[in-house]
Amino acid sequence: MSKIPYKIYLEENEIPESWYNVRADMTAKPAPLIHPATLKPLKFEEMQPIFCDELIKQELDDTTAEIPIPEEILNFYKMYRPSPLVHAEYLEKELGTPAKIFYKFEGSNTSGSHKLNSAIAQAYYAKKQGLKGVTTETGAGQWGTALSMACAYFKLDCKVYMVKVSYEQKPFRREVMRTYGADVTPSPSMTTKIGRAINEAHPNTTGSLGCAISEAVEAATSKEGYRYVLGSVLNQVLLHQSIIGLETKKACEKYGIEPDIIIGCAGGGSNLGGLIAPFMREKLRGEKNYRIIAVEPASCPSFTRGKFVYDFCDTGKVCPMAKMYTLGHDFIPSANHAGGLRYHGMSSILSQLYHDKYIEAVAVEQTNVFEAAEIFARTEGILPAPESAHAIRAAMNEALKCKQTGEAKTIIFGLTGTGYFDMTAYEKFNDGTMTDYIPTDEDLAKGFASIPEVNL
Amino acid sequence: MSKIPYKIYLEENEIPESWYNVRADMTAKPAPLIHPATLKPLKFEEMQPIFCDELIKQELDDTTAEIPIPEEILNFYKMYRPSPLVHAEYLEKELGTPAKIFYKFEGSNTSGSHKLNSAIAQAYYAKKQGLKGVTTETGAGQWGTALSMACAYFKLDCKVYMVKVSYEQKPFRREVMRTYGADVTPSPSMTTKIGRAINEAHPNTTGSLGCAISEAVEAATSKEGYRYVLGSVLNQVLLHQSIIGLETKKACEKYGIEPDIIIGCAGGGSNLGGLIAPFMREKLRGEKNYRIIAVEPASCPSFTRGKFVYDFCDTGKVCPMAKMYTLGHDFIPSANHAGGLRYHGMSSILSQLYHDKYIEAVAVEQTNVFEAAEIFARTEGILPAPESAHAIRAAMNEALKCKQTGEAKTIIFGLTGTGYFDMTAYEKFNDGTMTDYIPTDEDLAKGFASIPEVNL
Numbered sequence: 001m002s003k004i005p006y007k008i009y010l011e012e013n014e015i016p017e018s019w020y021n022v023r024a025d026m027t028a029k030p031a032p033l034i035h036p037a038t039l040k041p042l043k044f045e046e047m048q049p050i051f052c053d054e055l056i057k058q059e060l061d062d063t064t065a066e067i068p069i070p071e072e073i074l075n076f077y078k079m080y081r082p083s084p085l086v087h088a089e090y091l092e093k094e095l096g097t098p099a100k101i102f103y104k105f106e107g108s109n110t111s112g113s114h115k116l117n118s119a120i121a122q123a124y125y126a127k128k129q130g131l132k133g134v135t136t137e138t139g140a141g142q143w144g145t146a147l148s149m150a151c152a153y154f155k156l157d158c159k160v161y162m163v164k165v166s167y168e169q170k171p172f173r174r175e176v177m178r179t180y181g182a183d184v185t186p187s188p189s190m191t192t193k194i195g196r197a198i199n200e201a202h203p204n205t206t207g208s209l210g211c212a213i214s215e216a217v218e219a220a221t222s223k224e225g226y227r228y229v230l231g232s233v234l235n236q237v238l239l240h241q242s243i244i245g246l247e248t249k250k251a252c253e254k255y256g257i258e259p260d261i262i263i264g265c266a267g268g269g270s271n272l273g274g275l276i277a278p279f280m281r282e283k284l285r286g287e288k289n290y291r292i293i294a295v296e297p298a299s300c301p302s303f304t305r306g307k308f309v310y311d312f313c314d315t316g317k318v319c320p321m322a323k324m325y326t327l328g329h330d331f332i333p334s335a336n337h338a339g340g341l342r343y344h345g346m347s348s349i350l351s352q353l354y355h356d357k358y359i360e361a362v363a364v365e366q367t368n369v370f371e372a373a374e375i376f377a378r379t380e381g382i383l384p385a386p387e388s389a390h391a392i393r394a395a396m397n398e399a400l401k402c403k404q405t406g407e408a409k410t411i412i413f414g415l416t417g418t419g420y421f422d423m424t425a426y427e428k429f430n431d432g433t434m435t436d437y438i439p440t441d442e443d444l445a446k447g448f449a450s451i452p453e454v455n456l
Numbered sequence: 457m458s459k460i461p462y463k464i465y466l467e468e469n470e471i472p473e474s475w476y477n478v479r480a481d482m483t484a485k486p487a488p489l490i491h492p493a494t495l496k497p498l499k500f501e502e503m504q505p506i507f508c509d510e511l512i513k514q515e516l517d518d519t520t521a522e523i524p525i526p527e528e529i530l531n532f533y534k535m536y537r538p539s540p541l542v543h544a545e546y547l548e549k550e551l552g553t554p555a556k557i558f559y560k561f562e563g564s565n566t567s568g569s570h571k572l573n574s575a576i577a578q579a580y581y582a583k584k585q586g587l588k589g590v591t592t593e594t595g596a597g598q599w600g601t602a603l604s605m606a607c608a609y610f611k612l613d614c615k616v617y618m619v620k621v622s623y624e625q626k627p628f629r630r631e632v633m634r635t636y637g638a639d640v641t642p643s644p645s646m647t648t649k650i651g652r653a654i655n656e657a658h659p660n661t662t663g664s665l666g667c668a669i670s671e672a673v674e675a676a677t678s679k680e681g682y683r684y685v686l687g688s689v690l691n692q693v694l695l696h697q698s699i700i701g702l703e704t705k706k707a708c709e710k711y712g713i714e715p716d717i718i719i720g721c722a723g724g725g726s727n728l729g730g731l732i733a734p735f736m737r738e739k740l741r742g743e744k745n746y747r748i749i750a751v752e753p754a755s756c757p758s759f760t761r762g763k764f765v766y767d768f769c770d771t772g773k774v775c776p777m778a779k780m781y782t783l784g785h786d787f788i789p790s791a792n793h794a795g796g797l798r799y800h801g802m803s804s805i806l807s808q809l810y811h812d813k814y815i816e817a818v819a820v821e822q823t824n825v826f827e828a829a830e831i832f833a834r835t836e837g838i839l840p841a842p843e844s845a846h847a848i849r850a851a852m853n854e855a856l857k858c859k860q861t862g863e864a865k866t867i868i869f870g871l872t873g874t875g876y877f878d879m880t881a882y883e884k885f886n887d888g889t890m891t892d893y894i895p896t897d898e899d900l901a902k903g904f905a906s907i908p909e910v911n912l
Binding site: 005006007009011012078079080090108109110112149152153171172175176178179180181374377378379380381382383418420421423424426427429430 | 461462463465467468534535536546564565566568605608609627628631632634635636637830833834835836837838839874876877879880882883885886
């Protein structure tokens with residue numbers, strides 16, 4: 001076995017050629033999406049007006065373990081993959097821990113995050129189906145940026161509904177998308193029925209993700225040759241993101257790294273689901289017993305304080321219902337700076353795995369997260385996205401436990417992205433004006449009240 | 457010889473262990489810095505109050521070819537080096553050119569540019585000398601960011617004087633520096649004599665690089681344990697940046713790539729000087745005859761329209777004089793968005809090489825540069841810094857010439873950094889409101905008038 005370098009880069013020809021579908025190895029499968037009116041599992045035909053055909057197949061397929069990655073997607077992957085697995089030796093030294101810490105860094109691409117892994121797949125299937133374009137919503141902007149890049153590559157039209165407050169406060173994200181040729185509209189807009197209705201009812205609204213989803217779905221279904229695409233939560237997205245875990249596992253095997261603990265931040269679940277996929281396979285088969293930790297913000301604690309029930313995936317209730325850990329689709333998290341973790345629900349796959357105790361979860365507070373981000377930036381030289389910094393915080397906590405016990409555990413965490421477009425959050429932290437907010441039981445009760453009663 | 461991968465990563469143990477000092481192989485040496493009062497070459501002792509001792513030695517040494525890189529610096533380099541040499545096959549395809557295009561990408565680190573290569577060296581020598589900290593100025597912010605990261609690593613104090621208009625208009629750059637612990641002061645400030653004097657004389661001034669340099673030098677010389685450091689122009693900086701070229705050359709040799717043309721943008725000259733260093737060695741020795749092209753903005757054409765004479769390095773005339781291609785230290789370039797290329801002068805080393813016809817130069821216009829940037833972003837997936845996009849433009853022009861002639865030339869260019877903090881410029885381009893400006897001969901005459909008469 002060769003000495004482990006600081007940054008492990010697999011060779012280009014070691015990029016995995018299939019995604020791994022963890023549902024194939026789950027005994028208790030994740031519950032299907034259901035139609036809110038009939039409460040029956042959604043059928044292929046019912047999804048067709050909204051989603052691309054091939055992506056629906058992937059969404060519904062819970063038996064095929066290996067799904068080949070089309071060559072066109074592999075060609076794009078090689079532009080920024082394999083991503084490095086980094087041995088955080090500078091951080092270890094700073095903490096004085098006997099633990100071995102590694103992170104899989106997904107931020108070395110212009111979109112700045114792992115979202116590109118699924119964006120390029122979704123754009124490809126849209127192109128293959130002969131569509132003109134796709135529509136989507138974006139909040140913080142990571143997903144919108146990734147989709148813009150993917151659509152530019154396949155010369156597909158890309159319509160992004162960006163929550164109005166982000167559109168105005170994050171003009172730089174908007175301009176990256178425009179540079180990639182995307183049509184970016186602040187939501188609610190006057191270009192859709194639902195947008196006009198919301199603008200009429202609430203003339204000064206700054207928008208919400210729920211509203212932007214509704215507009216994007218309407219735009220996709222009301223125009224010939226368009227479909228709607230989504231950057232997290234769905235099974236298909238976790239499938240595409242398995243590339244993260246597959247590369248990580250290959251790098252571990254190549255250098256004899258045996259992880260004890262695997263950590264990822266969890267908003268909708270795309271990054272964590274992708275990172276852990278092949279490790280979960282071994283755990284589901286009883287071959288290995290990794291500790292797997294989902295990290296969420298204390299301000300939006302879907303796993304640690306939510307309910308495992310059917311709920312709407314969006315505030316606007318235009319999407320189907322999913323069985324998941326949820327805080328209720330009306331739950332409004334406080335203004336946490338990790339925009340990508342402010343989702344009321346969670347991937348159905350991860351929800352089932354958490355329910356079945358294959359995954360643990362911890363909630364961390366914002367200021368504490370930025371303290372970890374600062375230490376990480378100064379020692380490892382990468383300025384992390386606030387979302388990713390949640391995983392850093394949890395990894396540091398585990399490494400500090402090792403320092404107390406003297407155990408040399410091996411910790412791997414997902415560093416999903418960079419924070420270059422999140423400097424407003426860092427400014428608050430640098431100025432000492434960042435606040436923490438943990439919802440009271442009363443706050444949570446309000447969200448729970450919006451969960452529909454579903455008796456199947 | 458193995459097939460050339462899309463991204464060539466050297467192994468960690470292939471990082472060069474010495475910098476290469478091109479002056480050692482130059483027959484006509486670059487002219488020395490001179491003292492403005494005596495017009496005599498500056499002596500070691502005269503530089504000591506301002507610069508670190510070891511860096512002065514490097515500045516003055518024009519005979520030692522190989523200067524070993526200290527282990528502490530190599531340890532830092534491995535955090536983000538070797539940087540990839542990328543085969544731009546997507547761009548080639550888009551252009552339909554028979555040319556082979558490669559770029560050395562220096563933007564994969566949090567500072568977002570090649571500046572870190574010299575920042576870490578300068579911080580190291582300051583630390584080794586037992587200093588408390590360093591001072592510097594920054595305009596666009598790339599250098600300030602790099603220095604902040606380097607100082608955080610060695611736990612050195614870092615005082616950055618940031619041109620006031622940038623401080624206010626680029627708050628995100630400022631916050632990255634603060635996250636790395638730097639003390640960032642808008643210039644002119646009330647913390648220095650010269651800053652107070654300027655503020656008194658011009659109460660509404662938005663500052664200038666010349667003024668920020670003056671403040672940084674005053675801050676360094678008036679406080680025990682501080683020295684001033686600079687991110688470009690100086691010989692020492694080109695020495696440190698030779699790491700770019702040395703890696704590039706090693707990668708070329710490993711995969712049998714034989715460049716015909718080597719291209720880099722040139723502001724103060726640090727990136728171009730670094731990229732070409734080992735190739736220039738062969739050219740100076742008559743072993744190879746590469747075409748080497750410096751690319752500058754048409755709005756600030758030091759090489760293509762400047763004079764090769766002694767001039768002040770800074771507007772404030774606090775620094776020594778250098779013999780270089782200059783537009784005059786009072787020349788004020790128009791508001792080009794490539795802040796890093798808005799310097800009136802040029803590295804003495806590159807000036808001498810250009811004068812001796814080892815280097816060609818071209819000037820390109822801003823809008824044309826951003827057109828190239830957009831094509832590059834959409835095909836190669838990297839959003840370039842406006843400075844780097846100058847090199848892209850020139851490389852594309854050469855590749856398009858090859859398309860006409862049918863020649864399959866091999867072109868290498870330096871992609872110095874990413875444009876994530878330059879989205880205001882992209883916004884202007886996206887909106888179609890970007891303008892070009894070429895100085896008239898009259899404009900240039902005003903700048904030339906500020907050049908002192910120096911009769912040695």
